[in-house]
Amino acid sequence: MKTRTFEKLGIQTSLLGFGCMRFPTLENGKIDEKQAEAMLDKAIAAGVNYIDTAYPYHGGESETFVGKVLKKYQRNQFFLATKLPVWKISHKDEVLPIFEEQLAKLQVEYVDFYLLHALDEERWDALVKQGVLDVLDQLKAEGKIKYIGFSFHDEYPVFEKIITARAWDFCQIQYNYVDTEIQAGNKGYVLAEKLGIPMVIMEPIKGGNLASLPEDIARFFKAYYPKKSLSSWALRWVGSHKNVKVILSGMSTMDHVLDNLDTFTNFKALNQEEYDLVHKVTDIIKSRTKNGCTGCEYCMPCPHGVNIPRNFKIWNDWAIYRNDDQARRRYFKDLEVDARADMCQACGACEPQCPQSIQIIQDLIRVHEDMKTIQ
């Protein structure tokens, strides 16, 4: 198993981390514990020693399940990461009861990596004002937290603001060969490296999108290595960055586990020719994008309830990855009817706010027309 050293923290972890957000589930939606335990055991036996869970995963059941499985291992055999559900905190006194609940669910005395979960600017400003970091620093002083970090979902300037606000032990960002110019992206990677802050990466396969590319794109990778999975290219691209210490993969089948163990047991950084191929694929993927919506939400809220960025995200992903099933579910099931593109009243309030000069009204009509073709 490929390992990386957190020089700042003086520890070594496996480069592959187990993301505990996407365990296999039963028909009733509960974790398929037998299968999920076999997957975790397999990964740990092969040298995976970084396990990432969080308070809300699997409707709150992920921490409990992970705690049960890890009970059979020595505490120093694994690094456990979990996160403070910052959206539940309105006063710093609310931190401790949640943290203690997490320790109890996980059946441990301490957490190795503790993150402020899914920070954006609004959440960060609120936490600072409430003094939440003081509570975490106290828990660290007591040995109940080893390392304090944050996971991030906002634009680069906010990342810069947060990462330079204190001497973080580590940080976690979304990063993959397509998502280099959104959220923290390449600029965030470079800044963290410059500051000497080790990075943990989430969504390295773009939540599964890069594992199921359409055939006309996948053929470039398949021609190069017929037997290697598309996921292995995405994971190797991320792992080719030296300041990436852990890559979290949300493995949801034993096949995913075995495939990733193969990638990380014989890990090789990309060579120049392979980089060039990944860039070629990235260019094709980006050329299929319908519009340049960055999800900045400057156009929001729409007075008529349309979730403009969400509609554009579903539409762009559909155009790029050609995954009809996923788009149908996201547009017709997951998105509330009132927030759908066809609810636009063409009032015009949004368009002047868009920094990308997107013709929002026109594009929302196109979104709905395209989605109707796959209904």
Ligand SMILES: NC(=O)c1ccc[n+]([C@@H]2O[C@H](COP(=O)([O-])OP(=O)(O)OC[C@H]3O[C@@H](n4cnc5c(N)ncnc54)[C@H](OP(=O)(O)O)[C@@H]3O)[C@@H](O)[C@H]2O)c1
């Ligand atoms: N802190 C945060 O804000 C935050 C946010 C997101 C994620 N995370 C953490 O980061 C972890 C990783 O993110 P992610 O789950 O989105 O990662 P990901 O690795 O980008 O996506 C995982 C999905 O990719 C598909 N897949 C296909 N082949 C695979 C293979 N060989 N290995 C793994 N997956 C394969 C699976 O989807 P199908 O089953 O559909 O094929 C799987 O559910 C999460 O599990 C979670 O622990 C944290």
Ligand code: SF4
């Ligand atoms: S033009 Fe449509 S999407 Fe834009 S604000 Fe008005 S109703 Fe909302």
Ligand code: SF4
């Ligand atoms: S303002 Fe423009 S780029 Fe930003 S979310 Fe709205 S449509 Fe997308």
